Amino acid sequence: MPELPEVEVTRLSFASRIAGATILALQMGKPLRWPLGCDTARLNGHTVLEVRRRGKYLLLDTTGGLLLIHLGMSGSLGFGNGLPPPGKHDHFELRTTAGTLRLHDPRRFGAVVYAPAEQDAIAQKLLGRLGVEPLTDAFDAMVFYRALQTRQTAIKQVLLAGELVVGVGNIYASEALFIAGIRPTVRAARLSKPRAARLHAAIRTVLSQAVKKGGSTLKDFSNTMGESGYFQLEAMVYDRAGLPCKVCGTPVRTLRQGQRSTFFCVNCQKP
Template identity: 70%
Template sequence: MPELPEVEVTRLSFAERIRGARIAAVRLGKPLRWPLGLDPSALEGRVVQGVGRRGKYLLLQLDQGLLLLHLGMSGSLNFAPQQPPPGTHDHFDLVTSRGTLRLHDPRRFGAVVWAPGEASPRAQQLLGKLGMEPLGEGFDLEAFQAGLKKRRGPLKQVLLAGDLVVGVGNIYASEVLFLAGIRPTLSATRLSAPRAARLHAAIREVLARAVDRGGSTLRDFASADGQAGHFQLEAMVYGRAGQPCRVCGTPVRSLRQGQRSTFFCPVCQQR
Protein backbone atom coordinates (compact mmCIF):
# COMPACT_ATOMS: atom_id res chain seq x y z
CA MET A 1 0.00 0.00 0.00
CA PRO A 2 1.50 3.39 -0.91
CA GLU A 3 2.40 5.30 2.26
CA LEU A 4 3.19 8.98 2.70
CA PRO A 5 6.71 8.82 1.22
CA GLU A 6 5.42 7.07 -1.91
CA VAL A 7 2.63 9.63 -2.28
CA GLU A 8 5.09 12.50 -1.86
CA VAL A 9 7.51 10.92 -4.35
CA THR A 10 4.60 10.58 -6.79
CA ARG A 11 3.71 14.25 -6.30
CA LEU A 12 7.25 15.43 -6.87
CA SER A 13 7.56 13.33 -10.03
CA PHE A 14 4.83 15.17 -11.95
CA ALA A 15 3.83 18.35 -10.08
CA GLU A 16 5.99 20.75 -12.08
CA ARG A 17 5.30 19.01 -15.38
CA ILE A 18 1.53 19.35 -15.04
CA ARG A 19 1.51 22.86 -13.55
CA GLY A 20 -0.26 25.25 -15.93
CA ALA A 21 -1.79 22.45 -18.02
CA ARG A 22 -5.31 22.88 -19.35
CA ILE A 23 -7.67 19.93 -19.03
CA ALA A 24 -8.90 18.70 -22.42
CA ALA A 25 -10.85 15.59 -21.42
CA VAL A 26 -11.54 13.18 -18.56
CA ARG A 27 -12.02 9.44 -18.99
CA LEU A 28 -13.53 7.30 -16.23
CA GLY A 29 -13.18 3.50 -16.09
CA LYS A 30 -14.79 1.22 -13.54
CA PRO A 31 -16.14 2.87 -10.37
CA LEU A 32 -13.58 3.66 -7.70
CA ARG A 33 -14.06 3.92 -3.94
CA TRP A 34 -16.04 7.18 -4.16
CA PRO A 35 -17.73 8.95 -7.10
CA LEU A 36 -16.03 11.88 -8.83
CA GLY A 37 -18.76 14.25 -7.65
CA LEU A 38 -19.51 16.10 -10.89
CA ASP A 39 -19.93 15.46 -14.60
CA PRO A 40 -16.43 14.77 -16.02
CA SER A 41 -17.08 17.18 -18.88
CA ALA A 42 -17.34 20.01 -16.34
CA LEU A 43 -13.57 19.74 -15.80
CA GLU A 44 -12.76 20.47 -19.43
CA GLY A 45 -11.01 23.79 -19.85
CA ARG A 46 -9.92 24.09 -16.25
CA VAL A 47 -6.24 24.74 -15.52
CA VAL A 48 -4.04 22.83 -13.08
CA GLN A 49 -2.41 25.46 -10.88
CA GLY A 50 -0.41 23.13 -8.64
CA VAL A 51 -0.25 19.78 -6.87
CA GLY A 52 -0.27 19.63 -3.08
CA ARG A 53 -0.55 16.82 -0.57
CA ARG A 54 -2.42 16.27 2.69
CA GLY A 55 -1.54 12.97 4.32
CA LYS A 56 -1.91 10.35 1.59
CA TYR A 57 -4.17 12.56 -0.54
CA LEU A 58 -2.81 14.39 -3.56
CA LEU A 59 -4.54 17.72 -4.17
CA LEU A 60 -4.69 18.89 -7.78
CA GLN A 61 -5.46 22.56 -7.37
CA LEU A 62 -7.48 23.86 -10.32
CA ASP A 63 -8.46 27.38 -11.24
CA GLN A 64 -11.93 26.32 -10.10
CA GLY A 65 -12.01 23.73 -7.32
CA LEU A 66 -9.64 20.84 -6.75
CA LEU A 67 -9.30 17.11 -7.32
CA LEU A 68 -8.42 14.89 -4.38
CA LEU A 69 -6.63 11.71 -5.45
CA HIS A 70 -6.02 8.72 -3.19
CA LEU A 71 -4.02 5.70 -4.34
CA GLY A 72 -5.82 3.24 -2.08
CA MET A 73 -4.22 -0.19 -1.57
CA SER A 74 -2.68 -0.75 -4.99
CA GLY A 75 -2.96 2.44 -7.01
CA SER A 76 -0.28 4.34 -8.87
CA LEU A 77 -0.18 7.40 -11.10
CA ASN A 78 1.64 7.83 -14.38
CA PHE A 79 2.02 11.11 -16.24
CA ALA A 80 3.26 11.04 -19.82
CA PRO A 81 2.84 13.02 -23.05
CA GLN A 82 1.10 10.02 -24.60
CA GLN A 83 -0.52 7.01 -22.93
CA PRO A 84 -1.30 3.63 -24.52
CA PRO A 85 -4.96 2.59 -24.73
CA PRO A 86 -6.32 2.10 -21.18
CA GLY A 87 -6.06 -1.40 -19.76
CA THR A 88 -8.41 -3.30 -17.48
CA HIS A 89 -7.09 -1.61 -14.34
CA ASP A 90 -6.78 1.94 -15.69
CA HIS A 91 -9.74 3.76 -14.17
CA PHE A 92 -9.07 7.49 -14.59
CA ASP A 93 -7.37 9.55 -17.29
CA LEU A 94 -6.93 13.31 -16.97
CA VAL A 95 -5.99 14.43 -20.46
CA THR A 96 -4.25 17.81 -20.44
CA SER A 97 -2.33 20.08 -22.76
CA ARG A 98 0.92 18.78 -21.25
CA GLY A 99 0.16 15.07 -21.06
CA THR A 100 -2.19 12.50 -19.57
CA LEU A 101 -2.32 11.65 -15.87
CA ARG A 102 -3.51 8.05 -15.49
CA LEU A 103 -4.60 6.22 -12.34
CA HIS A 104 -3.85 2.49 -12.43
CA ASP A 105 -5.59 0.65 -9.57
CA PRO A 106 -6.11 -3.14 -9.72
CA ARG A 107 -8.07 -3.31 -6.44
CA ARG A 108 -10.06 -0.08 -6.98
CA PHE A 109 -9.73 1.18 -3.41
CA GLY A 110 -8.35 4.46 -4.72
CA ALA A 111 -10.41 7.52 -5.51
CA VAL A 112 -10.60 10.75 -7.46
CA VAL A 113 -13.00 13.27 -5.91
CA TRP A 114 -13.79 16.84 -6.95
CA ALA A 115 -14.44 19.48 -4.31
CA PRO A 116 -15.05 23.25 -4.54
CA GLY A 117 -12.09 23.90 -2.23
CA GLU A 118 -10.00 22.40 0.54
CA ALA A 119 -12.19 23.99 3.22
CA SER A 120 -15.44 22.76 1.64
CA PRO A 121 -17.53 20.13 3.46
CA ARG A 122 -16.82 17.58 0.72
CA ALA A 123 -13.04 17.94 1.11
CA GLN A 124 -13.23 18.07 4.90
CA GLN A 125 -15.06 14.74 4.95
CA LEU A 126 -11.80 13.24 3.72
CA LEU A 127 -9.21 15.58 5.24
CA GLY A 128 -10.79 16.97 8.38
CA LYS A 129 -9.71 14.26 10.83
CA LEU A 130 -6.12 13.89 9.64
CA GLY A 131 -3.33 14.50 12.12
CA MET A 132 -0.25 16.68 11.87
CA GLU A 133 1.94 16.61 8.77
CA PRO A 134 5.25 15.00 9.84
CA LEU A 135 7.38 16.71 7.19
CA GLY A 136 5.99 20.20 7.68
CA GLU A 137 6.62 23.00 10.15
CA GLY A 138 3.31 22.20 11.85
CA PHE A 139 4.64 18.96 13.36
CA ASP A 140 4.89 20.43 16.83
CA LEU A 141 6.73 18.44 19.50
CA GLU A 142 4.62 19.67 22.41
CA ALA A 143 1.37 18.87 20.59
CA PHE A 144 2.76 15.46 19.69
CA GLN A 145 3.70 14.71 23.31
CA ALA A 146 0.30 15.87 24.55
CA GLY A 147 -1.45 13.72 21.97
CA LEU A 148 0.50 10.63 23.02
CA LYS A 149 -0.60 11.11 26.63
CA LYS A 150 -4.25 10.90 25.54
CA ARG A 151 -3.88 7.58 23.70
CA ARG A 152 -3.78 4.32 25.61
CA GLY A 153 -2.99 1.95 22.76
CA PRO A 154 0.40 0.50 21.76
CA LEU A 155 2.65 3.02 20.07
CA LYS A 156 2.67 1.19 16.74
CA GLN A 157 -1.13 1.34 16.57
CA VAL A 158 -1.21 4.99 17.63
CA LEU A 159 1.15 5.89 14.79
CA LEU A 160 -0.89 3.93 12.25
CA ALA A 161 -4.17 5.57 13.28
CA GLY A 162 -3.24 8.84 11.53
CA ASP A 163 -5.24 11.15 13.79
CA LEU A 164 -2.18 12.33 15.71
CA VAL A 165 0.38 12.34 12.89
CA VAL A 166 -0.38 11.32 9.31
CA GLY A 167 1.50 9.05 6.95
CA VAL A 168 3.41 6.75 9.30
CA GLY A 169 2.18 3.53 7.70
CA ASN A 170 3.14 -0.03 8.47
CA ILE A 171 6.58 -0.06 6.87
CA TYR A 172 7.72 3.22 8.34
CA ALA A 173 6.21 2.71 11.79
CA SER A 174 8.52 -0.27 12.34
CA GLU A 175 11.50 1.70 11.06
CA VAL A 176 10.66 4.80 13.11
CA LEU A 177 10.32 2.85 16.35
CA PHE A 178 13.62 1.07 15.70
CA LEU A 179 15.44 4.34 15.14
CA ALA A 180 13.89 5.76 18.32
CA GLY A 181 14.85 2.61 20.28
CA ILE A 182 11.27 2.01 21.46
CA ARG A 183 9.37 -1.30 21.58
CA PRO A 184 6.23 -1.17 19.35
CA THR A 185 4.06 -2.69 22.09
CA LEU A 186 4.77 0.07 24.62
CA SER A 187 1.66 2.03 25.62
CA ALA A 188 1.70 5.59 24.30
CA THR A 189 0.76 6.95 27.73
CA ARG A 190 3.92 5.46 29.25
CA LEU A 191 6.31 7.26 26.93
CA SER A 192 8.53 9.74 28.76
CA ALA A 193 9.14 13.23 27.38
CA PRO A 194 12.73 12.46 26.26
CA ARG A 195 11.64 9.28 24.45
CA ALA A 196 8.69 11.12 22.86
CA ALA A 197 11.19 13.68 21.55
CA ARG A 198 13.32 10.86 20.09
CA LEU A 199 10.22 9.39 18.45
CA HIS A 200 9.25 12.78 17.01
CA ALA A 201 12.72 13.22 15.51
CA ALA A 202 12.75 9.65 14.19
CA ILE A 203 9.45 10.18 12.36
CA ARG A 204 10.89 13.18 10.56
CA GLU A 205 14.18 11.45 9.75
CA VAL A 206 12.78 8.16 8.48
CA LEU A 207 10.07 9.70 6.31
CA ALA A 208 12.42 12.31 4.85
CA ARG A 209 14.99 9.63 4.05
CA ALA A 210 12.31 7.47 2.44
CA VAL A 211 11.27 10.34 0.19
CA ASP A 212 14.91 10.92 -0.72
CA ARG A 213 15.25 7.22 -1.68
CA GLY A 214 12.16 7.33 -3.86
CA GLY A 215 9.91 5.46 -1.42
CA SER A 216 9.66 1.69 -1.04
CA THR A 217 8.92 -0.68 -3.91
CA LEU A 218 7.85 -3.96 -2.34
CA ARG A 219 5.67 -5.09 -5.23
CA ASP A 220 4.97 -2.69 -8.06
CA PHE A 221 5.15 0.90 -6.78
CA ALA A 222 6.64 3.41 -9.20
CA SER A 223 6.53 7.19 -9.33
CA ALA A 224 4.56 9.05 -11.99
CA ASP A 225 7.63 8.94 -14.24
CA GLY A 226 8.11 5.19 -13.81
CA GLN A 227 10.93 5.16 -11.23
CA ALA A 228 11.01 2.46 -8.53
CA GLY A 229 11.84 3.25 -4.90
CA HIS A 230 14.88 1.98 -3.01
CA PHE A 231 14.23 2.60 0.69
CA GLN A 232 13.35 -1.07 1.27
CA LEU A 233 16.95 -2.02 0.47
CA GLU A 234 18.18 -0.24 3.61
CA ALA A 235 15.32 -1.10 6.01
CA MET A 236 16.65 -1.86 9.47
CA VAL A 237 13.88 -4.20 10.62
CA TYR A 238 10.89 -4.20 8.24
CA GLY A 239 10.58 -7.53 6.43
CA ARG A 240 13.74 -8.88 8.13
CA ALA A 241 12.28 -11.34 10.68
CA GLY A 242 14.93 -13.88 11.66
CA GLN A 243 17.76 -11.91 10.11
CA PRO A 244 20.44 -10.31 12.29
CA CYS A 245 19.85 -6.77 13.48
CA ARG A 246 22.08 -4.43 11.51
CA VAL A 247 23.20 -2.82 14.79
CA CYS A 248 23.57 -5.57 17.41
CA GLY A 249 23.25 -8.82 15.46
CA THR A 250 20.28 -10.15 17.44
CA PRO A 251 17.67 -11.85 15.21
CA VAL A 252 14.87 -9.45 14.27
CA ARG A 253 11.48 -10.55 15.59
CA SER A 254 7.99 -10.09 14.21
CA LEU A 255 4.55 -10.01 15.79
CA ARG A 256 0.98 -9.24 14.70
CA GLN A 257 -0.63 -5.98 15.75
CA GLY A 258 -4.07 -5.13 14.41
CA GLN A 259 -3.73 -7.75 11.64
CA ARG A 260 -0.47 -6.13 10.46
CA SER A 261 3.08 -7.43 10.78
CA THR A 262 5.40 -5.52 13.10
CA PHE A 263 9.18 -5.96 13.09
CA PHE A 264 11.55 -5.02 15.92
CA CYS A 265 14.88 -5.80 17.58
CA PRO A 266 14.38 -7.12 21.13
CA VAL A 267 17.75 -5.69 22.22
CA CYS A 268 17.90 -2.28 20.50
CA GLN A 269 14.28 -1.41 21.26
CA GLN A 270 13.54 -0.98 24.95
CA ARG A 271 10.22 -1.73 26.62
Protein backbone atom coordinates (compact mmCIF):
# COMPACT_ATOMS: atom_id res chain seq x y z
CA MET A 1 0.00 0.00 0.00
CA PRO A 2 1.52 3.37 -0.96
CA GLU A 3 2.45 5.25 2.21
CA LEU A 4 3.58 8.83 2.84
CA PRO A 5 7.01 8.49 1.14
CA GLU A 6 5.49 6.89 -1.97
CA VAL A 7 2.77 9.55 -2.17
CA GLU A 8 5.33 12.33 -1.71
CA VAL A 9 7.58 10.78 -4.38
CA THR A 10 4.57 10.63 -6.69
CA ARG A 11 3.78 14.28 -6.01
CA LEU A 12 7.34 15.38 -6.69
CA SER A 13 7.39 13.48 -9.98
CA PHE A 14 4.63 15.57 -11.61
CA ALA A 15 3.71 18.60 -9.47
CA SER A 16 5.94 21.08 -11.27
CA ARG A 17 4.99 19.71 -14.68
CA ILE A 18 1.23 20.05 -14.24
CA ALA A 19 1.20 23.38 -12.39
CA GLY A 20 -0.23 26.14 -14.60
CA ALA A 21 -1.88 23.72 -17.03
CA THR A 22 -5.44 24.20 -18.24
CA ILE A 23 -7.84 21.33 -17.63
CA LEU A 24 -9.39 20.04 -20.86
CA ALA A 25 -11.46 17.11 -19.58
CA LEU A 26 -11.96 14.81 -16.61
CA GLN A 27 -13.02 11.22 -17.25
CA MET A 28 -13.95 8.48 -14.79
CA GLY A 29 -13.94 4.72 -15.41
CA LYS A 30 -15.30 2.06 -13.10
CA PRO A 31 -16.46 3.25 -9.65
CA LEU A 32 -13.70 3.83 -7.13
CA ARG A 33 -13.90 3.74 -3.33
CA TRP A 34 -15.92 6.97 -3.14
CA PRO A 35 -17.82 8.91 -5.81
CA LEU A 36 -16.25 11.92 -7.49
CA GLY A 37 -18.94 14.21 -6.09
CA CYS A 38 -19.39 16.52 -9.07
CA ASP A 39 -20.11 16.53 -12.77
CA THR A 40 -17.06 15.45 -14.77
CA ALA A 41 -17.19 18.73 -16.74
CA ARG A 42 -17.02 20.81 -13.54
CA LEU A 43 -13.30 21.64 -13.91
CA ASN A 44 -13.11 22.07 -17.69
CA GLY A 45 -11.27 25.26 -18.58
CA HIS A 46 -9.90 25.77 -15.07
CA THR A 47 -6.20 26.02 -14.21
CA VAL A 48 -4.14 23.68 -12.05
CA LEU A 49 -2.53 25.83 -9.36
CA GLU A 50 -0.39 23.32 -7.44
CA VAL A 51 -0.21 19.79 -6.09
CA ARG A 52 0.11 19.37 -2.33
CA ARG A 53 0.10 16.37 -0.02
CA ARG A 54 -1.72 15.79 3.27
CA GLY A 55 -0.92 12.41 4.79
CA LYS A 56 -1.54 9.90 1.99
CA TYR A 57 -3.80 12.24 0.02
CA LEU A 58 -2.65 14.26 -2.96
CA LEU A 59 -4.42 17.62 -3.11
CA LEU A 60 -4.69 19.04 -6.60
CA ASP A 61 -5.66 22.70 -6.26
CA THR A 62 -7.39 24.32 -9.24
CA THR A 63 -9.15 27.61 -9.87
CA GLY A 64 -12.40 25.63 -9.82
CA GLY A 65 -11.94 23.64 -6.63
CA LEU A 66 -9.92 20.81 -5.14
CA LEU A 67 -9.36 17.20 -6.18
CA LEU A 68 -8.35 14.81 -3.41
CA ILE A 69 -6.58 11.75 -4.79
CA HIS A 70 -5.89 8.60 -2.76
CA LEU A 71 -3.92 5.70 -4.23
CA GLY A 72 -5.65 3.05 -2.13
CA MET A 73 -3.98 -0.36 -1.82
CA SER A 74 -2.42 -0.72 -5.24
CA GLY A 75 -2.94 2.52 -7.14
CA SER A 76 -0.35 4.54 -9.02
CA LEU A 77 -0.44 7.69 -11.10
CA GLY A 78 0.96 8.26 -14.56
CA PHE A 79 1.45 11.66 -16.16
CA GLY A 80 2.58 12.69 -19.60
CA ASN A 81 1.69 13.35 -23.23
CA GLY A 82 2.44 9.92 -24.62
CA LEU A 83 0.41 7.63 -22.41
CA PRO A 84 -0.99 4.51 -24.10
CA PRO A 85 -4.78 4.11 -24.45
CA PRO A 86 -6.48 3.53 -21.08
CA GLY A 87 -6.65 -0.10 -19.92
CA LYS A 88 -9.26 -1.91 -17.85
CA HIS A 89 -7.59 -0.85 -14.59
CA ASP A 90 -7.36 2.85 -15.47
CA HIS A 91 -10.26 4.56 -13.71
CA PHE A 92 -9.50 8.30 -13.74
CA GLU A 93 -8.01 10.66 -16.29
CA LEU A 94 -7.44 14.39 -16.09
CA ARG A 95 -6.48 15.71 -19.52
CA THR A 96 -4.62 19.02 -19.42
CA THR A 97 -2.60 21.18 -21.77
CA ALA A 98 0.56 19.83 -20.08
CA GLY A 99 -0.37 16.14 -20.32
CA THR A 100 -2.75 13.53 -18.94
CA LEU A 101 -2.87 12.50 -15.29
CA ARG A 102 -4.12 8.90 -15.00
CA LEU A 103 -4.92 6.69 -12.00
CA HIS A 104 -4.16 3.00 -12.47
CA ASP A 105 -5.80 0.99 -9.69
CA PRO A 106 -6.41 -2.78 -10.17
CA ARG A 107 -8.18 -3.19 -6.82
CA ARG A 108 -10.17 0.07 -7.00
CA PHE A 109 -9.60 0.97 -3.35
CA GLY A 110 -8.30 4.37 -4.42
CA ALA A 111 -10.41 7.47 -4.82
CA VAL A 112 -10.71 10.83 -6.54
CA VAL A 113 -13.02 13.22 -4.69
CA TYR A 114 -14.00 16.79 -5.59
CA ALA A 115 -14.46 19.49 -2.94
CA PRO A 116 -15.03 23.23 -3.50
CA ALA A 117 -12.21 23.96 -1.00
CA GLU A 118 -10.11 22.23 1.66
CA GLN A 119 -12.30 23.74 4.40
CA ASP A 120 -15.43 22.20 2.88
CA ALA A 121 -17.13 19.40 4.85
CA ILE A 122 -16.36 16.84 2.14
CA ALA A 123 -12.62 17.48 2.37
CA GLN A 124 -12.60 17.76 6.15
CA LYS A 125 -14.32 14.39 6.47
CA LEU A 126 -11.20 12.87 4.87
CA LEU A 127 -8.51 15.17 6.24
CA GLY A 128 -9.85 16.58 9.48
CA ARG A 129 -8.63 13.86 11.86
CA LEU A 130 -5.17 13.39 10.42
CA GLY A 131 -2.20 13.95 12.73
CA VAL A 132 0.67 16.33 12.11
CA GLU A 133 2.99 16.01 9.14
CA PRO A 134 6.21 14.31 10.33
CA LEU A 135 8.55 16.15 7.96
CA THR A 136 7.44 19.62 9.03
CA ASP A 137 8.21 21.82 12.04
CA ALA A 138 4.70 21.08 13.32
CA PHE A 139 5.96 17.65 14.41
CA ASP A 140 7.28 18.74 17.81
CA ALA A 141 9.12 16.23 20.01
CA MET A 142 7.62 17.40 23.30
CA VAL A 143 4.07 17.50 21.95
CA PHE A 144 4.62 14.01 20.56
CA TYR A 145 5.84 12.73 23.94
CA ARG A 146 2.88 14.20 25.80
CA ALA A 147 0.44 12.68 23.33
CA LEU A 148 2.06 9.27 23.71
CA GLN A 149 1.46 9.46 27.45
CA THR A 150 -2.29 9.36 26.79
CA ARG A 151 -2.16 6.15 24.71
CA GLN A 152 -2.31 2.75 26.41
CA THR A 153 -2.02 0.66 23.25
CA ALA A 154 1.15 -0.75 21.67
CA ILE A 155 3.38 1.91 20.18
CA LYS A 156 3.34 0.28 16.73
CA GLN A 157 -0.46 0.51 16.64
CA VAL A 158 -0.37 4.12 17.80
CA LEU A 159 1.93 5.01 14.91
CA LEU A 160 -0.21 3.19 12.35
CA ALA A 161 -3.39 4.91 13.55
CA GLY A 162 -2.14 8.23 12.16
CA GLU A 163 -3.85 10.38 14.78
CA LEU A 164 -0.66 11.69 16.41
CA VAL A 165 1.50 11.75 13.29
CA VAL A 166 0.53 10.82 9.74
CA GLY A 167 2.30 8.62 7.23
CA VAL A 168 4.17 6.18 9.46
CA GLY A 169 2.91 3.08 7.69
CA ASN A 170 3.80 -0.53 8.36
CA ILE A 171 7.24 -0.55 6.76
CA TYR A 172 8.30 2.75 8.25
CA ALA A 173 6.92 2.05 11.73
CA SER A 174 8.98 -1.15 11.94
CA GLU A 175 12.09 0.64 10.74
CA ALA A 176 11.68 3.69 12.99
CA LEU A 177 11.10 1.55 16.07
CA PHE A 178 14.24 -0.45 15.27
CA ILE A 179 16.35 2.69 14.92
CA ALA A 180 14.93 4.03 18.18
CA GLY A 181 15.57 0.69 19.93
CA ILE A 182 11.94 0.30 21.00
CA ARG A 183 10.03 -3.00 21.01
CA PRO A 184 6.86 -2.60 18.88
CA THR A 185 4.69 -4.15 21.60
CA VAL A 186 5.53 -1.70 24.38
CA ARG A 187 2.64 0.51 25.48
CA ALA A 188 3.03 4.04 24.18
CA ALA A 189 2.39 5.56 27.61
CA ARG A 190 5.40 3.67 29.02
CA LEU A 191 7.90 5.47 26.82
CA SER A 192 10.14 7.85 28.71
CA LYS A 193 10.86 11.31 27.37
CA PRO A 194 14.33 10.29 26.04
CA ARG A 195 12.90 7.21 24.28
CA ALA A 196 10.06 9.25 22.78
CA ALA A 197 12.63 11.78 21.55
CA ARG A 198 14.63 8.99 19.87
CA LEU A 199 11.49 7.71 18.20
CA HIS A 200 10.58 11.22 17.04
CA ALA A 201 14.00 11.59 15.43
CA ALA A 202 13.86 8.08 13.95
CA ILE A 203 10.50 8.74 12.29
CA ARG A 204 11.85 11.85 10.58
CA THR A 205 15.05 10.06 9.53
CA VAL A 206 13.32 6.98 8.11
CA LEU A 207 10.69 8.92 6.17
CA SER A 208 13.24 11.39 4.80
CA GLN A 209 15.49 8.55 3.63
CA ALA A 210 12.53 6.77 2.05
CA VAL A 211 11.61 9.85 0.03
CA LYS A 212 15.23 10.19 -1.15
CA LYS A 213 15.23 6.53 -2.22
CA GLY A 214 12.03 6.93 -4.21
CA GLY A 215 9.86 5.14 -1.64
CA SER A 216 9.43 1.38 -1.35
CA THR A 217 8.38 -0.88 -4.21
CA LEU A 218 7.16 -4.19 -2.79
CA LYS A 219 4.87 -5.18 -5.66
CA ASP A 220 3.86 -2.58 -8.20
CA PHE A 221 4.50 0.94 -6.89
CA SER A 222 6.07 3.44 -9.27
CA ASN A 223 6.01 7.21 -9.61
CA THR A 224 4.34 9.06 -12.51
CA MET A 225 7.38 8.39 -14.69
CA GLY A 226 7.29 4.65 -14.06
CA GLU A 227 10.29 4.64 -11.70
CA SER A 228 10.40 2.18 -8.79
CA GLY A 229 11.55 2.92 -5.24
CA TYR A 230 14.53 1.32 -3.52
CA PHE A 231 14.16 1.99 0.20
CA GLN A 232 13.09 -1.61 0.90
CA LEU A 233 16.52 -2.81 -0.22
CA GLU A 234 18.08 -1.00 2.73
CA ALA A 235 15.52 -2.02 5.38
CA MET A 236 17.04 -3.06 8.69
CA VAL A 237 14.23 -5.37 9.83
CA TYR A 238 11.20 -5.11 7.57
CA ASP A 239 10.51 -8.36 5.66
CA ARG A 240 13.71 -9.92 7.09
CA ALA A 241 12.16 -12.53 9.42
CA GLY A 242 14.71 -15.21 10.27
CA LEU A 243 17.62 -13.29 8.78
CA PRO A 244 20.38 -11.97 11.05
CA CYS A 245 19.94 -8.47 12.46
CA LYS A 246 22.29 -6.13 10.60
CA VAL A 247 23.50 -4.74 13.93
CA CYS A 248 23.81 -7.69 16.33
CA GLY A 249 23.26 -10.81 14.24
CA THR A 250 20.25 -12.06 16.22
CA PRO A 251 17.56 -13.50 13.90
CA VAL A 252 14.88 -10.96 13.12
CA ARG A 253 11.49 -11.94 14.53
CA THR A 254 7.99 -11.28 13.27
CA LEU A 255 4.56 -11.07 14.88
CA ARG A 256 1.06 -9.96 13.93
CA GLN A 257 -0.30 -6.65 15.19
CA GLY A 258 -3.66 -5.46 13.96
CA GLN A 259 -3.56 -7.84 10.98
CA ARG A 260 -0.18 -6.45 9.92
CA SER A 261 3.23 -8.10 10.09
CA THR A 262 5.70 -6.49 12.48
CA PHE A 263 9.44 -7.14 12.25
CA PHE A 264 11.87 -6.49 15.10
CA CYS A 265 15.10 -7.53 16.79
CA VAL A 266 14.56 -8.89 20.30
CA ASN A 267 18.10 -7.89 21.25
CA CYS A 268 18.33 -4.37 19.83
CA GLN A 269 14.76 -3.30 20.66
CA LYS A 270 13.97 -3.16 24.35
CA PRO A 271 10.49 -3.43 25.93
